[in-house]
Amino acid sequence: MASVTLKSVSKRWGSVTAVDDVSLDIADGEFMVLLGPSGCGKTTTMRMVAGLDDPSEGDILIGDRVVNDLAPGDRDLAMVFQNYGLYPHMTVAENIGYPLKVARVGKAERTERVRAAAARVELEAYLERKPQALSGGQRQRVALARAIVRTPRLFLMDEPLSNLDAKLRVSMRAQLKHLQHELATTTIYVTHDQVEAMTLADRVAVMSKGKLQQVGAPLDIYNRPANVFVAGFLGNPSMNLIAAQAEGGRLIHAAFSLPADTVRPGKVFVGQRPEDMKVTEPEKGDFRGEVFSAELLGDAALITVRLNGDLVAVKAPKDVRARMGDVVGVSFDPAMLHLFDGQSGERLADRNGEAGKVTPFPQARGERHP
Amino acid sequence: MASRGKSLIGKVPLVILQLAIAFLVLAPFFWMLSVSLKPANEPFAIPARLWPDNPTLENYILAFRPEFRRYFLNSIIVSGATVLITVPLALLAAYSLTRYQFRILSVFLAAVILAQFFPAGAMIIPIYKMVKAANLLDTYASLIIAYITVTLPVAIWMLRGFLTRVPKTLEEAAAIDGARPLRAFFDIVIPLARPGIVATTVFVLIVTWQEFLFALSFTSTKEMRTLPVGMNDYIGQYGIRYGELMASSVMVSLPVIVIFFFLQRQFVSGLTAGAVKG
Ligand SMILES: Nc1ncnc2c1ncn2[C@@H]1O[C@H](COP(=O)(O)OP(=O)(O)OP(=O)(O)O)[C@@H](O)[C@H]1O
Ligand SMILES: [Mg+2]
16 A cells, blocks of 8 residues: 655657656545546556556655656556557466466465455356457456455556446446445556546546646545636536636626626636526526527426536426427536636635635545545 | 359359469479489480380489499588578577667668678679688588578568567566566567578578589589489580489479478468457
């Protein structure tokens, strides 16, 4: 068990900067999820922690030891590769047991532990097969089993569930969460699936274009995104972001005007999540607009309304009757507004005066999920 | 039915072509075998017989003289030593060429292939002079060194082709699993490159087993002669002893054929399928 610290870590290949000055503290036993769109540097970050790539700049610490010059095998970590990395000439059982074999674990114990790891990922029936004869999801589970067969200080998992079907993914997710809780092993987990991030993470680190955007507990990030990127990336459907002007204590837009007392004058983005907005009678809302589309989501309806050039999505009760072309009113919830600087995209101070980016750290184990 | 009949007819030229090629390849072997089994007076009997009326092993018994056994042993020593040195050396060279990227290495790789542009005939005189200067004439070492020189470049290139197809992720996975580079090389790289190693071994073996020019130039005594040179014994000033020549040819070819037969299943490709996604 160990904490992991990244100190101003960068990785460059020629003119490509894959990871740009990332600093991150991961507490002992914490489940940290790296979340971000494709190509944002998640895998690269993880490979540097693993020791497969050397950082161009910065230090990586596991525990309180700088590991920059330590070979992967000396870092006492297990990793699930995004592309599996299974040994094709070995059976499933040999694949899972290879780390134990290298560590000279006796044959009987090895067999037992391989069986237990395979059982966790529901692969007992396939132990004698070669990876070639497995489906993508099965291969991914072999990779997972090869990681959890050991008890390292650190788990690194690069999109380990990406190739599973929806049902298996949910059950493996629960398995992983349970396992991590049981072993209390520090885990860095890469995904671009925000549901996975929300459900698994103690804390989420959101990345974009090699830069760390925000680090915090899933709910904190969801409730108080630090900038427009995080605001737009988290949440499905994503947050509405409307360009407006702050002036004399109000937010002015061609179609509406809202009170906002603490905001300095200038360009701003007004952000609000679809579930915080309401569809009203045309004359009662903050603004009115034509319905662009109305989709039934099941438990709710997603109504998209034209606002000048923009589209604003509103999550409404499923019995709201709005058809394409109807004119409806839309109202904001003033308590749930997110305001971002029009230039930098950074979150502006909230009503109560706090800046948006601060998240308490580290949370002690046990009080994370009351 | 109609279309099936048509496709069968369409195959006829192909089958004929295959049979013709098979005939061209196999006919000399058949003739070699046939002649080797004919009694001394029969090879030139008219009309010629495809197969002897009274097959006999007397040619084999005559051919398997002490000298022949000596040549055989020499060939095994020279070919075996060349394989044992060339293949591991080539494996290490090819591996470092695929895994470590330095500009100087690509220059080295180009130089390696450049060496192949010189035909053996052009190199034989300088090499002969070197061998002589080193006092190595008429030794196994002279041939082994020459054969390594000739086979190593090709072996490096062959193995490099196979090794580039072993995904780097697998060695990284092994490194994470705690294996040192050498261990990963033996546990992961070598098993996955096995078809390439087998192919390279067979290549080196065949090249050295049948080599004539160097063997003729560097050896002068019967004690050091290899099979291809030694078989000249049957071509005398006053005639060629075809029966014995063919019998010894069969005996020379047999090991190669046997090795091929047992190793052919090792040339399995696609062994790395399923290792990584995509
Ligand atoms: N070996 C390399 N050489 C040059 N550029 C690289 C190399 N590896 C990665 N990159 C670049 O670095 C950036 C980050 O890549 P990385 O694999 O870390 O992304 P990722 O966040 O894991 O994406 P994904 O979700 O698609 O897996 C990409 O733009 C990629 O093209
Ligand atoms: Mg990736």
